[in-house]
Amino acid sequence: MGKISTRVYIIAGILTALVFLGGVSLGWFLDYNRVYTVESQMNSLQLDFQNLQLENLFISALGNNSTCSLYSGKAVSLSAQTDKLASDLDDFSNINQFQADTLANVKKRYTLLNLEFWMQLTNLQKTCGYNATTLLYFYTVDPNRPCDECVAQGLVLDAMKKQAPEKMMIFAVDYNLDLGIVKALITTYNITSTPSIIVNSDMVVKGFANQSALGKYLK
Amino acid sequence: MITALDAATLIGSLLTVYVSFVYLVQLISNRSRLLAVPKLPNILPKVSIIVPAHNEERTIDATLQSLLNLDYPKKLLQIIAVDDGSTDRTLQKMRKFSKHVTVLTKKNGGKASALNAGIKIARGDIVATTDADSYVESNALRNTLGYFRGKVAAVTTSIKIAEPKTFVQKVQAIEYLFNIIYRKVFSIMNSIFVVPGPFSLYKRSVLEIVGGFEENNITEDMEIALRLQSRGYGVENSVPAFTYTHAPATIRQLFMQRVRWYRGFIINMRRYHYMLFNPKYGDMGVFTLPVNIVLVAFLFIFIGAMSYSSAETLFRMLHVDFILGYVPMQFSFSNPVLYSSLFNVLWVLATGILIYLTYEGYKLGREKFTLLMIPTFFVATFVYIFFIGFTWLESIRKELTGAELKWEK
Numbered sequence: 001m002g003k004i005s006t007r008v009y010i011i012a013g014i015l016t017a018l019v020f021l022g023g024v025s026l027g028w029f030l031d032y033n034r035v036y037t038v039e040s041q042m043n044s045l046q047l048d049f050q051n052l053q054l055e056n057l058f059i060s061a062l063g064n065n066s067t068c069s070l071y072s073g074k075a076v077s078l079s080a081q082t083d084k085l086a087s088d089l090d091d092f093s094n095i096n097q098f099q100a101d102t103l104a105n106v107k108k109r110y111t112l113l114n115l116e117f118w119m120q121l122t123n124l125q126k127t128c129g130y131n132a133t134t135l136l137y138f139y140t141v142d143p144n145r146p147c148d149e150c151v152a153q154g155l156v157l158d159a160m161k162k163q164a165p166e167k168m169m170i171f172a173v174d175y176n177l178d179l180g181i182v183k184a185l186i187t188t189y190n191i192t193s194t195p196s197i198i199v200n201s202d203m204v205v206k207g208f209a210n211q212s213a214l215g216k217y218l219k
Numbered sequence: 220m221i222t223a224l225d226a227a228t229l230i231g232s233l234l235t236v237y238v239s240f241v242y243l244v245q246l247i248s249n250r251s252r253l254l255a256v257p258k259l260p261n262i263l264p265k266v267s268i269i270v271p272a273h274n275e276e277r278t279i280d281a282t283l284q285s286l287l288n289l290d291y292p293k294k295l296l297q298i299i300a301v302d303d304g305s306t307d308r309t310l311q312k313m314r315k316f317s318k319h320v321t322v323l324t325k326k327n328g329g330k331a332s333a334l335n336a337g338i339k340i341a342r343g344d345i346v347a348t349t350d351a352d353s354y355v356e357s358n359a360l361r362n363t364l365g366y367f368r369g370k371v372a373a374v375t376t377s378i379k380i381a382e383p384k385t386f387v388q389k390v391q392a393i394e395y396l397f398n399i400i401y402r403k404v405f406s407i408m409n410s411i412f413v414v415p416g417p418f419s420l421y422k423r424s425v426l427e428i429v430g431g432f433e434e435n436n437i438t439e440d441m442e443i444a445l446r447l448q449s450r451g452y453g454v455e456n457s458v459p460a461f462t463y464t465h466a467p468a469t470i471r472q473l474f475m476q477r478v479r480w481y482r483g484f485i486i487n488m489r490r491y492h493y494m495l496f497n498p499k500y501g502d503m504g505v506f507t508l509p510v511n512i513v514l515v516a517f518l519f520i521f522i523g524a525m526s527y528s529s530a531e532t533l534f535r536m537l538h539v540d541f542i543l544g545y546v547p548m549q550f551s552f553s554n555p556v557l558y559s560s561l562f563n564v565l566w567v568l569a570t571g572i573l574i575y576l577t578y579e580g581y582k583l584g585r586e587k588f589t590l591l592m593i594p595t596f597f598v599a600t601f602v603y604i605f606f607i608g609f610t611w612l613e614s615i616r617k618e619l620t621g622a623e624l625k626w627e628k
Binding site: 002003004005008009011012013015016019020022023026027146148149151152155156208210 | 233236237240241243244248408409500504506538542543568
């Protein structure tokens with residue numbers, strides 16, 4: 001019988017187990033941090049949005065007609081915050097292994113807030129001639145059925161937004177999100193595929209649209 | 220969501236970490252043994268050194284000269300140069316040394332047959348073998364002979380690349396330094412399964428008992444190691460005994476050499492399959508040999524997973540690019556910690572152990588690690604693995620299709 005280094009195998013096994021547990025704990029901790037990051041962003045966004053709504057109400061009550069100018073200034077910065085949160089949510093959903101449900105809930109809350117924001121701007125377009133173009137963009141992020149057109153569409157929208165942030169407001173919505181309002185929008189506007197974009201709440205662009213195709217809708 | 224591929228990669232990563240820890244623990248708990256050399260016997264043994272050569276006119280001079288420079292009593296040294304049917308000037312060059320070297324010439328029959336021809340006329344208690352493109356340091360014998368005690372039948376040395384010039388040779392130079400550590404750890408675990416050609420020593424009596432080198436084996440140095448171990452003999456390693464060998468200079472040459480090595484591994488593993496998972500053969504049976512086989516399997520999974528995800532990403536990038544009609548170059552810097560996952564943690568740790576072992580290899584190999592070596596080190600660690608995987612595939616293909624067995628240098 002040859003010599004077997006049982007002691008070494010056990011020590012190495014314990015060290016590997018410790019590393020694995022350490023890795024899992026660190027992974028959990030990082031997941032927790034990611035969730036915490038998006039939740040904080042979400043909370044601050046919600047506060048800013050509530051504040052904007054109150055300001056809007058206050059100014060309307062005073063009979064002041066400056067609501068549109070107030071919005072055009074603040075909506076741009078709010079929209080930058082929503083964009084950051086949206087991209088973090090998508091990135092983290094791909095990485096997180098332990099807190100998928102919490103992230104999914106944050107995503108739902110984010111989508112609701114985003115849609116509320118969109119509706120408010122849509123109303124203002126009608127009531128006081130708010131002059132930025134609103135784009136409600138439907139995409140999918142299914143890893144089993146990747147939507148390359150959606151990736152391309154996202155890049156086009158990002159590039160356009162960078163060129164004229166005050167002229168367009170983009171609201172991205174995950175087509176597959178299990179929310180009544182998302183389903184209602186899909187049915188109302190008859191959206192059957194992604195990418196699709198509802199422009200200014202009254203017309204739908206289906207399939208990938210390049211910069212020049214979308215450019216003609218900008219006010 | 221964790222897919223089957225993720226799970227396999229995770230198990231592979233954990234196994235790699237485990238194996239690295241086994242080596243690390245062995246290394247740390249045997250630190251005092253790493254450089255220690257056992258005392259030479261009071262009566263020095265007679266040593267016969269056999270140099271088989273086939274078309275080695277460019278290096279044979281320096282090889283024989285390095286043997287003549289060995290710090291060992293000349294009357295106890297017998298150097299046998301065996302010309303294995305060379306068609307160049309190897310034989311003439313050997314004859315220039317005929318005052319101190321016994322020159323044999325024979326029809327070409329392969330390295331093992333040349334070694335066996337040398338053994339037949341060897342008179343030493345110890346038989347050393349040296350490749351005709353390798354050189355030994357003058358203290359190589361004094362640093363190895365003390366290991367021949369009890370059941371020890373062979374002693375291996377530390378091998379370094381002689382004058383690495385091309386990038387391919389520089390990458391191998393790092394690999395060889397790394398192997399200095401592995402060979403020592405394997406010797407501590409009595410698991411050496413290759414007695415390398417550049418310079419190794421054997422007890423002549425044992426070589427005669429086991430029947431010398433197997434002449435039709437493409438990796439006779441692995442076969443003899445397994446035969447010795449399977450019969451209960453020990454194989455030791457002496458770190459301070461340095462040997463320098465010429466390495467393949469091009470990718471093609473390296474590919475041919477490695478295909479021979481790995482195919483030799485497959486052939487010899489089939490032959491000595493009964494040693495696998497067999498506690499009778501100690502650490503070698505229950506750990507070293509099975510782990511080598513399992514790690515090759517995980518190498519394929521790892522390479523497959525990497526290739527698949529890279530190809531998919533590239534395809535999608537091209538597709539998006541095709542849809543867009545142009546490539547928008549966007550760089551964003553995100554917090555790397557916030558974007559890490561469990562896999563990153565395991566890989567960082569495995570890489571950390573790897574870097575530490577390489578550092579130890581450099582130290583034992585008396586080499587200095589400079590910043591200029593970082594690109595080569597990067598290639599040796601992270602890119603070379605793909606090359607190794609590809610050579611393994613070719614070796615398996617050749618073995619399955621029964622391709623002709625050739626001794627490629």
